[in-house]
Amino acid sequence: MDRNQISSSFEEIQSYVCEKLEELDGDSFFESDLWSRDQGGGGRTNTIKEGAVIEKGGVAFSKVFGAVSSQMSKQLKLDGDSFFATGVSIVLHSRKVEHPIIHMNIRYFEIDEDKYWFGGGIDLTPIYIDEDLAIRFHQKLKKLCDKYDPSMYIRYKKWADDYFYLSHRKESRGVGGIFFDQMSENENMTKEQILEFCLGLGRLFPILYAEQISESKRMDEMKRDWQLLRRSRYVEFNLLHDRGTKFGIYSGGRTESILLSMPPEAKWVYNYQEKEDTLEYQTQQILRSNRTWINS
Secondary structure, rough: OHHHHHHHHHHHHHHHHHHHHHHHOOOOOOOEEEEEOOOOOOEEEEEEEOOOOEEEEEEEEEEEEOOOOHHHHHHOOOOOOEEEEEEEEEOOOOOOOOOEEEEEEEEEEOOOOOEEEEEEEEEOOOOOOOOHHHHHHHHHHHHHHHHOOHHHHHHHHHHHHHEEEEEEOOOEEEOEEEEEEEEOOOOOOOHHHHHHEEEEEHHHHHHHHHHHHHHHOOOOOOOOHHHHHHHHHHHHHHHHHHHHHHHHHHHOOOOOHHHHOOOOOOOOOOOOOOOOHHHHHHHHHHHHHOOOOOOO
């Protein structure tokens, strides 16, 4: 199994996810944008907007390669002369306030053709947190992880909790998920099994999102302004902390595709404080705590 086979399998995941999301939305379709990178490689960015379910979304595939620049080496701590990177990244900003923001990424990286690793993750950012739906989200992720290693979910859930955290706000981005990086062949998993796990996560994505959409409950107290405020936290995380955003910028990637994760609209309010006994207050209390969600 070589790098091009891995890249092709990621490209197939992009097509599969887009097909399922179009079926789910029922009102809008993806537009494809093929692009190339001067230093080597390129990709296909599929975008959807103004749908019945998805206000703005993107499913981006990329395969880039070339020399490790001094900026990449310094900022990303890459030790080598050349690199190869391929992956799929998904972000969906839902139209309705009862529906969440959801993100997923799977990726493969090589340095100097002799060192490789896989990485990725998925996390859920509800506008208003439905604890039952958060539990079901984590249960399905644990079931996938348990197929490969019973300890995997515990480790990757903890990694997600630590990674998807806005330290400047002292709150989580959402209800977490799983996150993994530097994943290479070891005594527990072969390279083929790691790829299978990544592809399994990609195939699970539309199932997870569909459940969040179909099972969510609308309440009269839910507000569009709160949705815009929650989106602003998403912007802050991606610009300040997200590794994928930083890699894209420092590797000379395509800006439009890198910033695809930005919401169509967001809002900042100076010194905003949630009122007690409101849904907004309840949501923030959960985000400022450390929830296990399911027994591991």
